[in-house]
Amino acid sequence: MNPLELILTYNILAFSTQPLFGLWVDTFRVPVQSAVLGILLVAASTLILQTPLLAAVISGVGNALFHVGGGAISLNLSSRKAALPGIYVAPGALGLTIGILIGKGGYFIAWPFFLLLIGSALLIMRIPAPEVPTPRTLPKNLRWFEPVILLLLVSIAIRGMVGSSLVLPWKSDPALLIVLTLAVVSGKALGGILGDRYGWTTVAVTGLVISAPLLTLFAQIPAVAITGIFLFNLSMPITLTALADMLPGKSGFAFGLTALALIIGALPTFTQLSILTSHQMVIFAEILISIIALYIALQLYYRHFGAQIPVQNHQTQPQVKEHRSMP
């Protein structure tokens, strides 16, 4: 098995299995256990690098378990806001960049990472399991239930395709690569915060609209492309939180669905179709489709699922129901 197939194996296991693990997390209410088990599996994979395929399989499964566990926790704690989930997923990009630079440079030594992973697992185990909020009740008319979910996932899948297809000629410069990565991190982290404050549609759709020309026409200019990447990532926590809100009580499954959508969008880029998907105008069209899908999804969501929804308290207090309108 060549390295590209190893990467594909890892990606498919790490992303596409998340809905299944997410269901397990939701059904048995074990997000902390899932996250810890995931970390332990990834730690174990650092010890079997002599068998790359096994290491890729174990680390892929471990990655999936960690992400749905932590994702479920962030969504359960978020009170249906996008800030926390965005902050949860954001730092991963930085870790990946550092890991790739270390790996490509030949500097990887397993035992420090093994110890760090074990340490983080122990820390997570000491954190009290968050209280799972009472799932909200969906409205009686569910005619638009599947279309909203499908449109959100289409938007996410296309973003995954764009992310895998973008050609940024200057990316081999380590300094620019770090800045690019920080743009990804800050985009995801701030997208939820800004969306909760100024409106999900405003932030997510506007970010994608502005990013389209920046990423297609000015990809060769680092400052412009990096700005475009930042804007492009603003929508990520918003789509995640909206999807989780459509699937009450299934936050792990919802988190996993977004990962599944991403790998579906990225799979064509592993084939000769990457020649097509990386074309400037095709990328523009892809972003445009993502914008349309996301806009329609959020409009349907607000109109049929988001308005006047009771907000339940998590603590065991007399039920205080208050209504708030969604951003």
Added chain:
Amino acid sequence: MKTAFLQLLSLIPPFVSFESEVLADVAPPVGPLLVLSTGALIAGCCLVTVIVLASFFVIRAIKKNNSPKDGD
């Protein structure tokens, strides 16, 4: 993690490349190019397809569980 990881796939080591010329910021090396075998791609797509179908049925079940029952 997600989008960023997939974006960073273009940093695949220089001895890996696609079968034919690909727009890339890293020039392909001289010598035999590594390719994605059809079998690996089919296996991956099959797994993804199965999970997509399973997810579809789960979503339908969630909708059914949240639908108003007869008499409500």
